[in-house]
Amino acid sequence: MIVIISFKCLTIEDKDLIEKYVDKEELESYEYLFSSLYMWRKLNNVKYAIVNDVLVIEKNEEGKGTFYAQPLKYNKEKLTELVDMLIERNDDFTDRDYLFGDVDERFIEDLKKYTDYKIEIKEDINDSEYVYNTNDLIELKGKKYHGKKNHVNSFEKSYEYEIKAIDNEKVIKDCIILLHKWHEEVAVTVDKEMLMEIDAIKDLFSELHFFDLKSIAIYVDGELAGFAVGETVNDKMAVIHVERGETDYKGIYAFLNRQFLIESFSDIEYVNRQEDTGNAGLRKAKQSYHPVKMVKKYLVKIA
Numbered sequence: 001m002i003v004i005i006s007f008k009c010l011t012i013e014d015k016d017l018i019e020k021y022v023d024k025e026e027l028e029s030y031e032y033l034f035s036s037l038y039m040w041r042k043l044n045n046v047k048y049a050i051v052n053d054v055l056v057i058e059k060n061e062e063g064k065g066t067f068y069a070q071p072l073k074y075n076k077e078k079l080t081e082l083v084d085m086l087i088e089r090n091d092d093f094t095d096r097d098y099l100f101g102d103v104d105e106r107f108i109e110d111l112k113k114y115t116d117y118k119i120e121i122k123e124d125i126n127d128s129e130y131v132y133n134t135n136d137l138i139e140l141k142g143k144k145y146h147g148k149k150n151h152v153n154s155f156e157k158s159y160e161y162e163i164k165a166i167d168n169e170k171v172i173k174d175c176i177i178l179l180h181k182w183h184e185e186v187a188v189t190v191d192k193e194m195l196m197e198i199d200a201i202k203d204l205f206s207e208l209h210f211f212d213l214k215s216i217a218i219y220v221d222g223e224l225a226g227f228a229v230g231e232t233v234n235d236k237m238a239v240i241h242v243e244r245g246e247t248d249y250k251g252i253y254a255f256l257n258r259q260f261l262i263e264s265f266s267d268i269e270y271v272n273r274q275e276d277t278g279n280a281g282l283r284k285a286k287q288s289y290h291p292v293k294m295v296k297k298y299l300v301k302i303a
Contacts, residue, residue: 005089007047007058010037012207018048021055021072028295029129030239030272031069031102032057035211035231039200039241054082059101064124064299066093067101079114087302100300102127108298120301126278129295130286134238134271137289138261144290148254155251159220163259166215166227172205174224175217175244182244201242204229213241214264218256225249226256230264230271238265239272257289 008014018034030036037046037057044059045066057069068086083099090096100107101124111119140149155161164171179198208215208229217227226245232238240260245252265271272295276283 005049005051005056005085007049007056010041010046010048012038012210014048015210017050018055023072024234027233027237028104028131028272029102029297030233030241030274031297032072033231033233033239035204035213035241036239038207038211039204042199043196051082051085052078056082056086061101064101065095065097067096067098067299069101070103070107076110076114079110080116083111083115083117083302097301098122098299099302100298102297103300104295104297108300111300111302118303120303122299122301124297124299127275127297129275129297130273130289130291131237131293131295132271132273132289133292134261134265134268136292137271138258138266140258148258148289151251151254152258153251155249155255158250159225161225162219163263164217164219166205166208166217166229171217171224171227175205175227176202178224178227178246179244181246197242201229204241214260216256216260216263218245218252218259220249226252228256228260230260232265232268233272236269237272238268238270240274243273253285 015034015038018037022032022034027033040046044061047058049056049058054074055072058066059069060066071082074082086099090099108119108121111117136145140152166172166175176198179201183198204211204213211231213229213231215227215229218225224246226243226249228240228243230238230240243253243256243260245256261271270292273286273289276286
C-alpha cells in the first residue's frame, strides 16, 4: 500500500502544532525550537508533516542536501514502519544523500535496536552545538577567563553605556543597520547562512513577543554598540539565537555576552550558543569561552 505523505511549508500559524511535539524538558539541540525553525525556514526550506501522529521535519542545507530531521514523538516499536514510508517517499527524488540529519545518539541507537536497516552514520562536526555553564560566563573566574574579564573591564571603564530591550521600531532599525554594516565588513569570509541571516533576524524581530524571546541592546553615546536575542528553553538551558557587536567598541562582545546572561538568564544553569558552522574564526571564539559540553549531531544514510 502506497502512503502519500504531504509536507507543508512552515508558517507562523504552525507554532502551537509544532510545539505539541517538542519536549522542551528533554531538548538539547536548539534546532527543534519553533523560533529557530521559523527563523531559518527560508534558508533551509523547512517543511513538515504529521505521519501517524509523529512530527517529521524536512530541511535542506548547503552541502548536505534535503533530509528529514529527527522524528518527534515516534513509537519505537513502529519505527521501521515510519522509516519505510520516508524511504518510499524519497524514491521520487534524486538529490537526497542522507535520509536523516540533525539526529542525536539516542535516535541512532533506536534505529539500530528497532529496525533491521544497515545504517551509515556521519558525525556532522561543523554542526555541533556549544553549551556553557552560565555562571562561568557571568563570573569569568580563573586564569582561563582572565582575558575575557579584562575585555569586560575595558568596556565598562571606556564607555558610558545604556542598556535597552529590542522592543520598539527605533531599536530594531538600529539593529538592522548594525547587521548590514557587519555583513559589509565580513561578507568575504562568511558562509551562505550568515549572508542570509539579515532576513531571518528581521523575521525574528517582528515576532519577539510572540516567541517570548529575551533581548538586549547596548548603546554608547546614543549609538548601538551591540545586541543579542535568546530564549529560555527549560529550567536548565537557554539559547542565544543572535549576537552581533560593533568591534570599534573595544570589549563589546565580552561585555554583551556577560551582560545578556546577567539580565535574562542568571537563574539558568546552561546556555547553548549554537554551532560554529565550520567557520575558523567563529570556532576559535566559541572555544575561547570553554564549553562544558558539545551537543553532537549526525547525518544518517540507510541501506
